[in-house]
Amino acid sequence: xxxxxxxxxxxxxxxxxxxxxxxxxxxxxxxxxxxxxxxxxxxxxxxxxxxxxxxxxxxxxxxxxxxxxxxxxxxxxxxxxxxxxxxxxxxxxxxxxxxxxxxxxxxxxxxxxxxxxxxxxxxxxxxxxxxxxxxxxxxxxxxxxxxxxxxxxxxxx
Numbered sequence: 001x002x003x004x005x006x007x008x009x010x011x012x013x014x015x016x017x018x019x020x021x022x023x024x025x026x027x028x029x030x031x032x033x034x035x036x037x038x039x040x041x042x043x044x045x046x047x048x049x050x051x052x053x054x055x056x057x058x059x060x061x062x063x064x065x066x067x068x069x070x071x072x073x074x075x076x077x078x079x080x081x082x083x084x085x086x087x088x089x090x091x092x093x094x095x096x097x098x099x100x101x102x103x104x105x106x107x108x109x110x111x112x113x114x115x116x117x118x119x120x121x122x123x124x125x126x127x128x129x130x131x132x133x134x135x136x137x138x139x140x141x142x143x144x145x146x147x148x149x150x151x152x153x154x155x156x157x
Contacts (some may be wrong), residue, residue: 001016001058001086001097001099001100002058002060002067002095002097002098002099003055003056003057003058003059003095003096003097003125003128004024004055004056004058004060004093004094004095004132005053005054005055005092005093005094005096005112005120005121005124006021006047006053006054006055006070006072006088006091006092006093006094007051007052007053007054007091007092007120007138008020008051008052008055008087008089008092008139008154009049009050009051009052009088009089009154010029010049010089010090010093010101010145013051013052014037014056014154014157016090016091017037017091018157019053019078020055020057020078020093021081021157022085023074023077023078024056024058024070024074025091027068027070028060029058029059029060029062029070030035030058030059030060031056031057031058032057032058032059032086033054033056033128034054034056034057034156034157035055035123035125035127035128036054036123036124036127036153036154036155036156037052037053037054037152037153037154037155038052038053038054038120038124038150038151038152038153039052039053039150039151039152040053040087040119040148040149040150040151041099041148041149041152042150048088048096049085049088051129052119052153052154053120053124054119054124055124055125055128057128059103060095061081064095064098064101064102064103064108065107065108067095068095068107068108070095071095072093074091074093075090075091075092076094077092078090079091080092083104086129087128092124094112094148095110095112096110096111096112096115096125096134097110097112097134098110098120098153100144110124111134111135111141115134115135115142116134116137116142117142118146119143119146119148119150120150122142122143122146123143123150125139125140126140126143126147
């Protein structure tokens, strides 16, 4: 499975998520599953507005770094500017999981290194797959260890 995490905290947040999904599909990447949209406070202490987050499962014949190139192009097309790490953003698209493979180089770390610390990624994954293990760790157990607010914002976009 290939899981992408999407997040935005700059208005119009829903529109940025919708446009990102459209761009992903238009580039030949098939979206096979889509979580609800969750709202959470900013994570990391830099951004100052609540985020909307979701996860999608995609199917494509791209290698992981090719997929990364495409999603970074989409981020740029949607006005993403990388001023501060964990800062405000129009759209953020992360590769959370890529076919059970591991990557750790200057451009890509998969599984995502903060996966098991972020309820806004864990909850959508749990919604889509139940208690799966990613990187040898239970999604459900990781989620139970996080005491941070999260709420369903939209059922579908």
